[in-house]
Amino acid sequence: xxxxxxxxxxxxxxxxxxxxxxxxxxxxxxxxxxxxxxxxxxxxxxxxxxxxxxxxxxxxxxxxxxxxxxxxxxxxxxxxxxxxxxxxxxxxxxxxxxxxxxxxxxxxxxxxxxxxxxxxxxxxxxxxxxxxxxxxxxxxxxxxxxxxxxxxxxxxxxxxxxxxxxxxxxxxxxxxxxxxxxxxxxxxxxxxxxxxxxxxxxxxxxxxxxxxxxxxxxxxxxxxxxxxxxxxxxxxxxxxxxxxxxxxxxxxxxxxxxxxxxxxxxxxxxxxxxxxxxxxxxxxxxxxxxxxxxxxxxxxxxxxxxxx
Amino acid sequence: xxxxxxxxxxxxxxxxxxxxxxxxxxxxxxxxxxxxxxxxxxxxxxxxxxxxxxxxxxxxxxxxxxxxxxxxxxxxxxxxxxxxxxxxxxxxxxxxxxxxxxxxxxxxxxxxxxxxxxxxxxxxxxxxxxxxxxxxxxxxxxxxxxxxxxxxxxxxxxxxxxxxxxxxxxxxxxxxxxxxxxxxxxxxxxxxxxxxxxxxxxxxxxxxxxxxxxxxxxxxxxxxxxxxxxxxxxxxxxxxxxxxxxxxxxxxxxxxxxxxxxxxxxxxxxxxxxxxxxxxxxxxxxxxxxxxxxxxxxxxxxxxxxxx
Numbered sequence: 001x002x003x004x005x006x007x008x009x010x011x012x013x014x015x016x017x018x019x020x021x022x023x024x025x026x027x028x029x030x031x032x033x034x035x036x037x038x039x040x041x042x043x044x045x046x047x048x049x050x051x052x053x054x055x056x057x058x059x060x061x062x063x064x065x066x067x068x069x070x071x072x073x074x075x076x077x078x079x080x081x082x083x084x085x086x087x088x089x090x091x092x093x094x095x096x097x098x099x100x101x102x103x104x105x106x107x108x109x110x111x112x113x114x115x116x117x118x119x120x121x122x123x124x125x126x127x128x129x130x131x132x133x134x135x136x137x138x139x140x141x142x143x144x145x146x147x148x149x150x151x152x153x154x155x156x157x158x159x160x161x162x163x164x165x166x167x168x169x170x171x172x173x174x175x176x177x178x179x180x181x182x183x184x185x186x187x188x189x190x191x192x193x194x195x196x197x198x199x200x201x202x203x204x205x206x207x208x209x210x211x212x213x214x215x216x217x218x219x220x221x222x223x224x225x226x227x228x229x230x231x232x233x234x235x236x237x238x239x240x241x242x243x244x245x246x247x248x249x250x251x252x253x254x255x256x257x258x259x260x261x262x263x264x265x266x267x268x269x270x271x272x273x274x275x276x277x278x279x280x281x282x283x284x285x286x287x288x289x290x291x292x293x294x295x296x297x298x299x300x301x302x303x304x305x306x307x308x
Numbered sequence: 309x310x311x312x313x314x315x316x317x318x319x320x321x322x323x324x325x326x327x328x329x330x331x332x333x334x335x336x337x338x339x340x341x342x343x344x345x346x347x348x349x350x351x352x353x354x355x356x357x358x359x360x361x362x363x364x365x366x367x368x369x370x371x372x373x374x375x376x377x378x379x380x381x382x383x384x385x386x387x388x389x390x391x392x393x394x395x396x397x398x399x400x401x402x403x404x405x406x407x408x409x410x411x412x413x414x415x416x417x418x419x420x421x422x423x424x425x426x427x428x429x430x431x432x433x434x435x436x437x438x439x440x441x442x443x444x445x446x447x448x449x450x451x452x453x454x455x456x457x458x459x460x461x462x463x464x465x466x467x468x469x470x471x472x473x474x475x476x477x478x479x480x481x482x483x484x485x486x487x488x489x490x491x492x493x494x495x496x497x498x499x500x501x502x503x504x505x506x507x508x509x510x511x512x513x514x515x516x517x518x519x520x521x522x523x524x525x526x527x528x529x530x531x532x533x534x535x536x537x538x539x540x541x542x543x544x545x546x547x548x549x550x551x552x553x554x555x556x557x558x559x560x561x562x563x564x565x566x567x568x569x570x571x572x573x574x575x576x577x578x579x580x581x582x583x584x585x586x587x588x589x590x591x592x593x594x595x596x597x598x599x600x601x602x603x604x605x606x607x608x609x610x611x612x613x614x615x616x
Contacts, residue, residue, distance in 0.1 A: 095604060097598055101519040161608070
């Protein structure tokens with residue numbers, strides 16, 4: 001196919017750290033425009049809104065929405081209406097319900113809608129999936145513990161209503177889990193710890209299962225200091241699988257199977273180019289659904305106030 | 309078709325008030341068994357568990373699950389595995405995610421799974437839907453205000469985590485709304501009021517929309533004394549539609565179109581018999597999804613403690 005001309009929408013940390021270098025390293029996609037209310041990128045046409053971009057003579061085939069989830073639905077609807085393919089950063093929206101009209105719009109127009117889950121493109125995720133297809137899982141224990149002060153310094157929005165709190169990293173674990181297990185999973189119960197002065201949880205425990213009764217325990221913590229943990233321990237009929245470093249490493253009974261450097265975003269863009277080439281969409285709502293279910297069903301407890 | 313032999317599972321208030329009389333009034337379905345841990349029904353074989361029923365020589369074709377949502381998934385899975393058609397009281401589950409495996413199981417086995425929304429069978433709901441298919445809606449205002457002390461006296465479970473609180477009646481409004489509007493809707497924002505000593509909201513405001521920008525405001529209140537309100541006011545290009553009394557009455561520009569006695573459960577069972585006859589399922593998750601989204605996105609505020 002010819003070069004895919006991409007507009008990056010929202011030029012924040014994730015766009016600069018990941019999207020721009022990933023696109024720069026690939027041969028069949030290029031940045032044709034940037035949309036940002038105040039940031040600019042040298043050498044690239046910049047617009048303050050999607051409306052201004054689409055009214056200009058700068059041609060784009062696709063947009064990557066790196067804006068906060070609360071504004072993304074309207075931007076996606078606008079881009080699809082203008083005939084553009086759409087890539088959504090994670091989470092794909094502020095709610096699950098808002099995705100159905102976007103999915104229908106993309107389908108009706110023959111456009112690609114790609115709800116990305118970057119952690120699914122970590123190098124050990126597909127090997128873990130293949131292993132679990134051949135070796136029945138017996139139990140899963142997830143530890144996702146990081147220091148919010150290191151990874152989201154001063155970002156108050158993460159603790160506002162709809163900001164997901166500790167589920168902002170936790171949803172990455174759920175995106176891996178729902179990819180590698182052979183059966184759909186559901187939530188049996190949850191506990192959510194809210195700082196007294198905040199509207200989103202800072203720690204959570206999830207009790208999950210699949211239809212076959214597989215027991216899955218997930219613990220998310222945003223107050224981890226010292227070593228950080230993004231690990232899943234999976235006991236199987238074929239031995240113990242350890243998926244660690246957020247999906248970059250895989251051990252089987254202590255023997256390393258995968259230990260690679262992280263390269264999630266180039267893989268994400270290769271997938272997007274392939275989807276556009278085949279006029280396919282990929283919108284798996286399962287991880288966001290599990291988070292919404294945890295808020296619906298979860299026991300809330302109050303903790304001391306949080307200060308940066 | 310031949311007589312459908314039904315087991316009622318969970319012999320609480322809703323089963324006695326609605327399910328038993330509705331089935332008694334229909335010619336092609338009959339109560340063949342009751343499953344309850346402690347309640348009994350004269351003249352009908354009673355069992356303490358679904359396992360005991362299925363191990364007996366009492367033959368049933370279908371089960372109606374009138375148990376609390378938290379235990380219903382496991383019962384539905386068991387009944388489907390035993391080859392029985394399943395009717396689920398509202399809400400269809402404690403979480404949205406748990407429905408996918410049940411839907412797949414019913415489909416694989418050629419069985420009927422029916423997630424009921426009783427309010428959709430109120431007499432004015434289909435006339436309202438037909439009107440809105442022909443007259444574009446311009447705005448919707450929902451007032452769903454009732455006295456929890458009258459309708460759920462002493463039922464503490466309704467204010468426990470997962471008990472839905474004011475969304476227990478509110479989801480009825482959402483089930484009507486998602487049925488009568490011509491396009492899918494999503495949540496833009498929500499406010500949830502929690503009594504200081506309770507884990508579920510006692511009042512809520514929802515700000516909803518559809519893809520065409522239709523503005524929908526819903527207000528749910530569990531502390532209404534005096535007259536109770538279960539009303540929707542819908543401004544349309546063809547005048548004002550008032551759907552009131554929980555869907556039993558419909559006025560157009562002040563002129564009555566429908567004013568009938570409520571007969572939701574007989575309609576529900578006629579639908580179930582039809583679905584079983586055609587080996588079809590009917591599982592619309594939209595109302596429960598909107599509630600989960602409201603918990604995910606909603607601003608929480610604290611109110612004074614609640615006492616019965």
